Amino acid sequence: MISHPIKHKLRQLLLTICGVLSLSVLAGQALVDATKIAEISRDSLVKIFSVQPENGIHAYKVLYLTTGADGQPDTASGLVTFPDVVSDRGLLAYQHGTTDGPEDVPSRLNAEALLSYAYAGFGYIVTAADYIGMGDSRGLHPYLHAETEASAGIDLLLAARTLAGQLEFSLPDQIFVSGYSQGGHAAMAMARAIQERPTDDLWLTAAAPMSGPYDISGTMRDLVLFSDRSYLFPSYIVYFILGYQEVYGDIFENLEQIFKAPYVQMIDRFRTGAIGLSELNDQLKAAMLLNERSLIPRRMLNEAYLMPVLTDSLHPLNLALRDNDTYRWSPEMPMRLYYCMADEQVAFENSLIAEAYMRDAGAADVQALDLVSSADHGECVLPAVLSSIAFFNSFPITTSSETASxxxxxxxxxxxxxxxxxxxxxxxxxxxxxxxxxxxxxxxxxxxxxxxxxxxxxxxxxxxxxxxxxxxxxxxxxxxxx
Structure with missing residues (x-):
């Protein structure tokens, strides 16, 4: 989640920057401001990817109105990327994976921006929300909070529609949603919200969540809180606990209640923004090896806090986890759940559980697909993205301009x-x-x-x-x- 194997290529190429154009609209609309920040040619994209994109791209940092985790209005940021040719391929929301901190986001042209470019390189208009509490949004990011992941993504889609109109860019009929890792969770949440909230006049053509923790209250909880298996990313546990405390307010009274003493100071430094997620992860692992002689995550938590979580289904943490499961619904649109069985960060069972539940609930076209059984979380990124592009490309273009041209x-x-x-x-x-x-x-x-x-x-x-x-x-x- 923290890094992708293609990050270094991104650092080299992200940057033909040209931030000149700025567009603004009246307050009260979703779009607040848009500034062009990058142009990348098709030839440059070819150097990054193992396939041949169809076009180059130009990208805009967008400020837009949405709702924060506290229910109050917030100005959030995101990236909207356009193909540099006329295309009716579709409008696609890419939800990004876990990043190092508030500035490590698509609108700052981080590694996740590259994945937006991959989709836009095949003719899609691509939105990538930074999420609440990241980029220009206020507060602590409520990590793996389904409601704000969905609302941030939906409101950026609406802002992108306005921006496309201002740029006199053809607005496609099709809308797709995808995302990897945390973004898989966010993509699933967004697809569900769009289906259950048709008042926004958004109708999904298809969705492709990838390697996401959809079953947080079951598969992921058992893996990171109650398993005796080593887990190399203990910072994720801290992140979702802090995020849910930010949203629900009843997860813990203070850090000392939930975490053992050797870990409290470093966790508090992360909470206040003094260190990023990667540094927190390194510090936690070093402290766990020193104090617990293992990398079993539950050993950094106090047993007095953890045991009620194990035995009481109504414990506030269990309720928060279940509230943020994203698979208990029946998609009306075609959906592909891409994963790799050797994923060491997000257990592949998340995808199988989601597929089984959705099919039992009556979903007509949901498939979980193991792309490369031997691939770990980072190695699965590119196969998943390319598979989702192939899936989305399979849907006929329905705009009238396509028939004529x-x-x-x-x-x-x-x-x-x-x-x-x-x-x-x-x-x-x-x-x-x-x-x-x-x-x-x-x-x-x-x-x-x-x-x-x-x-x-x-x-x-x-x-x-x-x-x-x-x-x-x-x-x-x-x-x-x-």
């Missing part, structure tokens, strides 16, 4: 039995999706790099293609016969 792809032979070929060079096709006549996705490709595909496995019938090439979007259709 798409070229027809030449497909031969047509009808076909085993192979179809395209009337374009192999390297020209960047993405390709096959649909049946019911609009269901049959196959999806990113960076196809081939001038033909095998269709021998497809049943007889008519199929449709949608994709993008060097020349722009295209459509096509073909018939499979024996």
């Amino acid at each position: 798409n070229a027809e792809l030449h497909i031969y032979p047509n009808p076909a039995t085993d192979v179809i070929s395209f009337g374009t060079e192999a390297s020209a096709i960047r993405s390709l999706t096959i649909f049946n006549t019911y609009g269901q996705i049959i196959e999806n490709f990113i960076n196809l790099n081939a001038s033909e595909i095998n269709i021998a496995h497809l049943p007889n019938g008519q199929y449709f293609l949608r994709g993008t090439s060097k020349e722009g979007p295209f459509t096509g259709r073909f018939l499979v016969v024996e």
